[in-house]
Amino acid sequence: MISDEGLNSASLTLAVLAANWLAGQEELVAIPPKEIQSTPVFMKAEQLRMIFIMLVFALPCAVFFGGLSYTMIRRRTR
Incomplete structure (x- = not known):
């Protein structure tokens, strides 16, 4: 059984990258950069x-x- 309870963007990205790797498309396997959020310090x-x-x-x-x-x-x- 497959459920989407634990599916978030990180695990979805991992699943897509794993599928690309298994399909032999290593050029598509890349980890996207993490978005940087600026937090002001007061x-x-x-x-x-x-x-x-x-x-x-x-x-x-x-x-x-x-x-x-x-x-x-x-x-x-x-």
Whole structure:
């Protein structure tokens, strides 16, 4: 028995591609690209300021001081 309860666009595409493959029409077997939906992100001014501070100041400082610490430890162990 065949029913269309679980039939959605993805499974229908899979069925068509499988039928094309079985028929020896490999040139028709291609996965269509997924549609991209844009979702806007809304932030408050406080959140935007915090992200700016983290990316412009905190992250570079963490990398700098981490590298400095690593260098100092390496020099001491020689």
